Amino acid sequence: MPLFSSRPRPVLPGFGLSMGFTTFYLSLVVFLPLGALVLKSFQLDWAGFIEVVASDRALASYKLTFGASFIAALVNMVFGLLVAWVLVRYQFLGKKILDALVDLPFALPTAVAGIALTALYAPNGWIGQYLSALGLKVAYTPLGVTLALIFIGLPFVVRTVQPVLEDFERELEEAAASLGANRWQIFNKVILPSLVPSLLTGFALAFARAVGEYGSVVFISGNMPYRTEITPLLIMSRLEEFDYAGAAALGTVMLLISFVLLLIINGLQHWSQQRHGGKSA
Amino acid sequence: MSSNASSRRATTEPTWLRWLLTAIALSFLTLFLVLPLVLVFEEALSKGWDVYIAAITEPAAAHAIKLTLIAAAIAVPCNAIFGLAAAWAIAKFRFRGRQFLITLIDLPIAVSPVIAGLSLMLIFGAQGWWGEYLNDHDMQVMFAVPGIVLATIFITFPYVARELIPLMQDQGREMEEAALTLGASGWQTFFRVTLPSVKWALLYGLILCNARAMGEFGAVSVVSGKIREQTNTMPLHIEILYNEYQFAAAFAVSSLLALLALVTLVLKSALEWRHARDLAEAAKVRSVE
Numbered sequence: 001m002p003l004f005s006s007r008p009r010p011v012l013p014g015f016g017l018s019m020g021f022t023t024f025y026l027s028l029v030v031f032l033p034l035g036a037l038v039l040k041s042f043q044l045d046w047a048g049f050i051e052v053v054a055s056d057r058a059l060a061s062y063k064l065t066f067g068a069s070f071i072a073a074l075v076n077m078v079f080g081l082l083v084a085w086v087l088v089r090y091q092f093l094g095k096k097i098l099d100a101l102v103d104l105p106f107a108l109p110t111a112v113a114g115i116a117l118t119a120l121y122a123p124n125g126w127i128g129q130y131l132s133a134l135g136l137k138v139a140y141t142p143l144g145v146t147l148a149l150i151f152i153g154l155p156f157v158v159r160t161v162q163p164v165l166e167d168f169e170r171e172l173e174e175a176a177a178s179l180g181a182n183r184w185q186i187f188n189k190v191i192l193p194s195l196v197p198s199l200l201t202g203f204a205l206a207f208a209r210a211v212g213e214y215g216s217v218v219f220i221s222g223n224m225p226y227r228t229e230i231t232p233l234l235i236m237s238r239l240e241e242f243d244y245a246g247a248a249a250l251g252t253v254m255l256l257i258s259f260v261l262l263l264i265i266n267g268l269q270h271w272s273q274q275r276h277g278g279k280s281a
Numbered sequence: 282m283s284s285n286a287s288s289r290r291a292t293t294e295p296t297w298l299r300w301l302l303t304a305i306a307l308s309f310l311t312l313f314l315v316l317p318l319v320l321v322f323e324e325a326l327s328k329g330w331d332v333y334i335a336a337i338t339e340p341a342a343a344h345a346i347k348l349t350l351i352a353a354a355i356a357v358p359c360n361a362i363f364g365l366a367a368a369w370a371i372a373k374f375r376f377r378g379r380q381f382l383i384t385l386i387d388l389p390i391a392v393s394p395v396i397a398g399l400s401l402m403l404i405f406g407a408q409g410w411w412g413e414y415l416n417d418h419d420m421q422v423m424f425a426v427p428g429i430v431l432a433t434i435f436i437t438f439p440y441v442a443r444e445l446i447p448l449m450q451d452q453g454r455e456m457e458e459a460a461l462t463l464g465a466s467g468w469q470t471f472f473r474v475t476l477p478s479v480k481w482a483l484l485y486g487l488i489l490c491n492a493r494a495m496g497e498f499g500a501v502s503v504v505s506g507k508i509r510e511q512t513n514t515m516p517l518h519i520e521i522l523y524n525e526y527q528f529a530a531a532f533a534v535s536s537l538l539a540l541l542a543l544v545t546l547v548l549k550s551a552l553e554w555r556h557a558r559d560l561a562e563a564a565k566v567r568s569v570e
Contacts, residue, residue: 011458013467018370022382025363029435030388033400036410040403079309086306090299098307100550104314106489107542107549109496111516112535115523116317119324119532126320127312151313170292177291186291212393214499215516219523232395232499239399239503244408251396258391265391266384 034255040248052249061231064142068230069210072149077203080157081195087158088165102158105151110215117148118219140222145230148216153206160202160272161195168194197272204268208261212254321539324532336522336533344510345518346537348426352501352514353494356433360490361483364441369475372449373457383446389438397435398503401428405504424506429514432500437493444486448479448560481556485549492545496538 041049052058087099105113121128121138131138138144168191176186214232221228229237231254238247294302326333336342367386371379389397404410405422415422422428456478460470476483498516505512507521515534522531553560 011461012373012454012470013461014369014471015374018366019374019376022363022367022370025366026382026385029431029438030385033397033404033435034388034392036403037396037400079306082302083306083310086303090303092303096550098310100546101310101314103546103549104318104542107492107496107545108318109498109516109538109542111498111519112321112496112538112542113317115519115531115535116321119528120316120320126316151317154313173292181291183291183294208391212391212396214393214395219520232393235393235395235399236503239402244403244406247399248403251393251399254393254396258393259388262384262387262391266380266387 037248037251037255040245041252043245044249048245049249052246053253057225057229058231058234058250060226061229061234064145064228065211065231068142068146068149069207069213072146072153072210073203073207075146075150076153076157076206077199080154080202080206081161081199084158084161084165088162102155105154110152110213111219113151114148114216114219117151117216118144121147121220139220140224140228142228144220144222145217145228148220149210149213152213152216153210156205156209157199157202160198160205164195164198164272194275197268197275201265201268201272204261204265208258208265211261212258318539318543321532321535324528325536327532328529332529333533333536336527336530337537341509341513342518342530342534345513345515345534348429348513349495349515351426352430352433353491355430356437356494357487357490359434360437361441361487363438364443364445364486365476365483367442368445368449368479369471372446372452373454386439386442389435394436394497394499395503398432398500401431401435401500401504405431423504424508424512426512428504429501429512432504433494433497436497436500437490440490440493441483441486444482444489444560445479448482449475452478479559481552481559485552485560488545488548488552492542495541 044052083102087095087102118139119125121131121144123129123132123137123139125139128138136143138147172190173186176190181189212232214230214236217230218233221230221233223229223233225234225237231250235247235250235254238244238250293299325336337346371382402409402423405415405428406412407416407423409423422431456474457470460474461467465473496516497514498520501514502517502520505514505517507513507517509521513521515538519531519534519538522528522534
């Protein structure tokens with residue numbers, strides 16, 4: 001395979017074996033199924049494809065999926081920066097435990113998160129009862145979907161910003177202070193600009209994760225078509241109607257968007273690492 | 282003195298602001314992380330220990346637990362072998378398309394689990410590419426255990442690889458080259474030099490991979506068919522109980538998975554604290570999960 005020809009003469013053995021196994025496994029586990037998905041959507045002609053992916057119900061689901069994901073990622077960007085800041089700069093009791101707990105949304109199965117959040121925000125739930133007294137409905141509304149997506153995306157910004165903030169050179173702050181800058185100016189003009197690449201990376205990661213999320217959302221959303229139906233759920237209902245081509249068409253659109261997001265994330269990470277002083281090889 | 286004081290003021294926040302920021306951060310984390318976790322255990326025990334024990338030992342639950350363990354026990358080692366092979370090829374050698382290959386390995390993290398399940402269905406399902414062949418040979422993949430295992434492999438595919446690649450890349454190849462010069466064979470070099478030097482990162486990847494494998498919901502729910510005592514995993518069992526309004530039972534099974542999540546976090550943090558150096562590079566990229 002000329003695509004994978006190695007440039008320097010390898011001294012180490014095993015390139016052929018490891019590379020061969022990697023491409024074989026990757027093809028079998030990932031490419032073959034995803035290829036089948038894309039090919040299946042070709043069963044529809046162009047007009048039919050558009051009819052499925054641009055139907056009113058599909059458009060409503062994109063609006064909710066991308067809108068709620070965007071808001072959730074934005075909320076996580078603000079609070080993620082705050083949490084990272086507090087964890088890196090301040091000392092308080094139980095800090096290490098809290099630091100470890102930030103990864104809970106990675107470790108907790110999405111179905112468990114889904115039913116727990118639903119129970120919390122249902123009209124008779126621990127938090128929901130106070131909100132419903134204020135006339136605010138959370139569970140079974142787009143707001144509930146957004147809350148679930150905030151939970152899912154919570155660790156990303158914290159974990160991208162934290163290492164950059166830890167390695168930040170305090171001398172720069174001291175220099176700015178001795179030049180007469182006040183605290184807000186230092187934060188705004190010295191610290192924040194160096195965090196921008198990692199903030200954007202975290203935002204993009206949280207957004208990409210939220211767009212595909214299913215488990216935590218199905219329970220809290222109520223799954224009403226046009227109102228609280230996210231795109232992965234619409235795919236699921238197409239499947240239950242045995243409309244495989246329609247499901248595949250929607251899946252192909254989502255897959256394409258995920259792939260573009262992944263390329264953007266890789267670009268952002270590359271930029272972030274360069275700004276970060278080339279610490280990563 | 283006064284300039285010293287003012288420059289100190291400019292390099293830290295005033296005390297009231299520190300308190301305020303800490304309070305907001307703690308409230309946010311309590312609201313989103315601590316409360317849901319506490320609620321799971323509270324609801325699980327809301328009807329007493331007897332109901333709790335009954336909910337996790339009844340045949341359907343026991344079967345779901347067993348199936349979840351089986352799926353993870355197959356998927357995690359498969360992905361570990363893949364992770365080692367991929368890391369060896371990508372970290373120790375330079376070739377064209379290397380960066381692109383890393384992006385492709387990350388793909389399952391970005392793809393919606395529902396799409397993963399759907400894709401498998403289009404290959405192995407009755408209407409799928411291989412559906413007829415499988416049917417003729419009396420093999421069932423969809424709505425059966427093999428489908429659940431395949432979906433789990435797909436979803437947890439990158440976790441070991443992405444921990445190992447940055448670390449092995451950072452370690453370079455001098456140690457392996459030295460071992461080879463001294464007469465070790467390729468496999469000896471791998472098992473006695475490479476593997477010990479990445480063992481903590483490997484363990485870290487295995488822990489993350491396992492947590493994801495046991496908790497996977499979306500992809501598995503497409504391919505499983507949710508047949509009780511046959512193709513029901515723990516997360517699917519929770520969904521069924523919840524939809525039947527058996528809340529205490531649903532949360533009881535959930536509490537087992539929440540415990541798994543807590544154990545995962547403890548092990549993960551312990552590794553990060555004790556072997557920070559062996560994970561240093563891996564930790565930097567762990568955020569893409």
